[in-house]
Amino acid sequence: MSDDSLRPEDFAEAAGAAITDAEGKSFAEKTAVLAENGLFGVIVAEEQGGLGLDLSFGIPIVAVAGKLQLRYPLVEQMLVASALAGEDIGAAIVGGEKTAAIAWQGSLEEGYATHATFVADADYVLVASGEGAALLDRASGEVQEDPSLDPDYPQYTLKLEGAATVATLSAEAFAKLKFKAKVLYGAFAAGAGEGAMDRAASHMAGRVQFGRPLSAKQAVRHTMARMKLLTETSYAGLQRAIAQDEFGAARDVDTAFAGAIGNSCFIIEKAIHLHGGMGFTWELPLHCSLRDVRKIDAAFNTGGVVKSIGKAFIAAA
Amino acid sequence: MTYNIEVAHPDPATSRSAYRAHAREWLRANLPSSMRADSVDYKTPSLNECRDWEEAMYRAGLAGMTWPKEYGGYGLTLREHLAVNKEIGALMMPESVGSVGKELAGPIIMAVGTEEQKQEFLPKILAMKNYWCQGFSEPEAGSDLVRLRTRAVEENGNWRINGQKIWTSGAMKADYCLLLTRTGTVADKHKGLLMFAVPMNTHGIRVVPIKSIDGKESFAEVFFDDVVVPDSARLGKPDEGWSAAIRVLSIERATNRMYRPWRFEAELKMLVAAFKSDPELAKLLEDGYYQRRIGQIATEIDGLKGLIEQAVDQMAGGAPIGARGSLNKLFWSETHQAFATFAYEMVSQIKPTASAEALRAKKHFTTAYLFARAESIYAGVSEVQLDIIAQRILNLPKDL
Structure with a gap:
């Protein structure tokens, strides 16, 4: 799209309406709603059936999904659609006829892949293969559920012996996909944190103890302020990561990703704490956001990412 | 020391990188190694050396x-200001000795000063012809400035000032004090606050240095005993100067010394390079604990860069910065305090037989650790910043 008047926040508002519409529907119905609103093709070129927008639009859209607790592989759909743009499978994903999950650890060569979510409903699963990646027919591999972190939306392990490859990504294409994944998952986590912060702020303003709202207590106000600071830092870091510097050089995304995941975990855990006993219950959906962000954290081994940032810094100094 | 000041200034319109490239080239070519804190040749520069450098x-x-x-000035935008600051931050050069003038007094004079005051003060601030100190805090009025008691009374076209200021950075060297007074009583709270540009050599001003945690005497108590200044020293009308100061302070909190994350990064490089320079110390850098801590600090530094670049984008787009400066202040001060603590933990393991670079780093980061204790206090303590964020950004109610 070439209309410079388009603003990412306007798109995020429209995306929010679609995501709200998809709420409570089946996986297939969600797919239809989100596809109809063009969300899978946000970062796919117009001539390839997408909206032709860049990642600066993807960030607020995915953040809204995190904020509204969309439990659907929106990021995976956007990533695979973008990586396979121009191919039939890519078009099918943009249109919502097909769906894809991504297993972030393991590889075809190792014979297994792990840290994938939404696999049971997906048509395809993307796994690493050599320096690149392979898109597999999900039905051709053996799938094992790991519900320990999230019984409703579990992580999956796939045994890949005999799995059928339907498309491949070069090393360069897979590296691009991983860059975008860190941006978009970082944004999803930032949105999830923001949603938790908003819930906590609302609860603190309405919950009265000793004749005053909890939000009158300095300890509560200061904790909430730190949550806001980290939310803003996450968004600012992600937007910076996708912008070139003054000399036109691209930036690394790892610090923004690791920051967003760490910040989001802190914010959601604090939001649970601030809700008291209610925060610990299944009834209040804060646990859903915590599970979702921790799944991303585990898939990318954020602690390992931080260590690798340190190693790279040491090597360069 | 002589510097090459006969240099063409680029037109930022020619390319996005023009001004940053100019800053990079000039600073690297001209900053003497004796003024680089990461150099083994480093010697604490004198006030005159700092002044000459800043003038250049x-x-x-x-x-x-x-x-x-x-x-x-040069009539450019915040984007060029940011580009230059990135390069200032990337080199371990001395902190500005003229920052109170450039970042506080100057903008306030521009906002409320008379044309004569602007012509008199502003060019001299930039050319480092005079230094300023900031006379806001008092013994009973630190973060809570409405309690300030220093009184200004109008007498026959002049103003008679009595009171005491404290934590006044640079008062010993200052030519002028940006002085906040009140014309009424403490009961008036925010009403009647009045600002002055007071020459520090005025009769009745007494400066008593205070020794700080790092052993330096960088700030002072300043006593005003029957100090009489002409009406021409007044900056704006009663109330006007203070409301302008609040406006300026909120902008400055977001934009002043915006080189910080790039400087923190340079400091982190200095720390790592010092350890790499010594075979025994270099082994520590292979430890996953240190790698992870360094990665975490680098992550926070990039987050701070994001906040600052976002603030510049918003202001360049005409958006008011409002209370968002508090986000930047809180984040930089706590990020750097944590970094300084970690750096001290590392350099405290350096033995006297270590490399010259390591010994230089030990000296630098030990002082930095001590000085960093002030960072969550000055320019608005962390608790005040947290209150501002809770009140003005999150709008959290205090009552039903």
Whole structure:
């Protein structure tokens, strides 16, 4: 799209309406709603059936999904659609006829892949293969559920012996996909944190103890302020990561990703704490956001990412 | 020391990188190694050396970028200011000795000063012809400035000032004090606050240095005993100066010393390079604990860069910065305090037989650790910033 008047926040508002519409529907119905609103093709070129927008639009859209607790592989759909743009499978994903999950650890060569979510409903699963990646027919591999972190939306392990490859990504294409994944998952986590912060702020303003709202207590106000600071830092870091510097050089995304995941975990855990006993219950959906962000954290081994940032810094100094 | 100030200033319109490239080239070519804190040749520069360096930077187009040309500035935008600051941060150069003038007094004078005051003060601030100190805090009025008691009474066209200021950075060297007084009583709270540009050599001003945690005497108590200044020293009308100061302070909190994350990064490089320079210390860098801590600090530094670049984008787009400066202040001060603590933990393991670079780092980071204790206090303590964020950004109610 070439209309410079388009603003990412306007798109995020429209995306929010679609995501709200998809709420409570089946996986297939969600797919239809989100596809109809063009969300899978946000970062796919117009001539390839997408909206032709860049990642600066993807960030607020995915953040809204995190904020509204969309439990659907929106990021995976956007990533695979973008990586396979121009191919039939890519078009099918943009249109919502097909769906894809991504297993972030393991590889075809190792014979297994792990840290994938939404696999049971997906048509395809993307796994690493050599320096690149392979898109597999999900039905051709053996799938094992790991519900320990999230019984409703579990992580999956796939045994890949005999799995059928339907498309491949070069090393360069897979590296691009991983860059975008860190941006978009970082944004999803930032949105999830923001949603938790908003819930906590609302609860603190309405919950009265000793004749005053909890939000009158300095300890509560200061904790909430730190949550806001980290939310803003996450968004600012992600937007910076996708912008070139003054000399036109691209930036690394790892610090923004690791920051967003760490910040989001802190914010959601604090939001649970601030809700008291209610925060610990299944009834209040804060646990859903915590599970979702921790799944991303585990898939990318954020602690390992931080260590690798340190190693790279040491090597360069 | 002589610097190359006969240098062409680029037109930022020619390319996005033009001004940053100019800043990079000039600073690297001109900053003496004796003024680089990461150099083994480093010697604490004198006030005159710092002044000459800052004046040269100004002549080279690297200070006063956003100030109007008629007052000695270069009439550029915050984007060029940020570009230059990135390069200032990337080198371990001395902290500005003229920052109170450039970042506080100057903008306030521009906002409320008379034309005569602007012509008199502003070009001299940029050219480092006079130093300023900030006379706001008092023994009973730190973060809570409405309790300030220093009184200004109008007498026959002059003002008679009595009171005491404290934590006044640079008072011993200052030519002028940006002085906040009140014309009424403490019961008036925010009403009747009045600002002055007071020459520090005025009869009745007494400066008593205070020794700080790092052993330096960088701030002082300043006593005003029957100090009489002409009405021409007044900055704005009663109330006007203070409301302008609040406006300026909120902008400054977001934009002043915006080189910080790039400087923190340079400091982190200095720390790592010092350890790499010594075979025994270099082994520590292979430890996953240190790698992870360094990665975490680098992550926070990048987050701070994001906050600052976002603030500049918003202001360049005409959006008011409002209370968002508190986000930046809180984040930089706590990020750097944590970094300084970690750096001290590392350098405390350096033995006297270590490399010259390591010994230099030990000295630098031990002082930095001590000085960093002030960072969550000055320019608005962390608790005040947290209150501002809770009140003005999150709008959290205090009552039903």
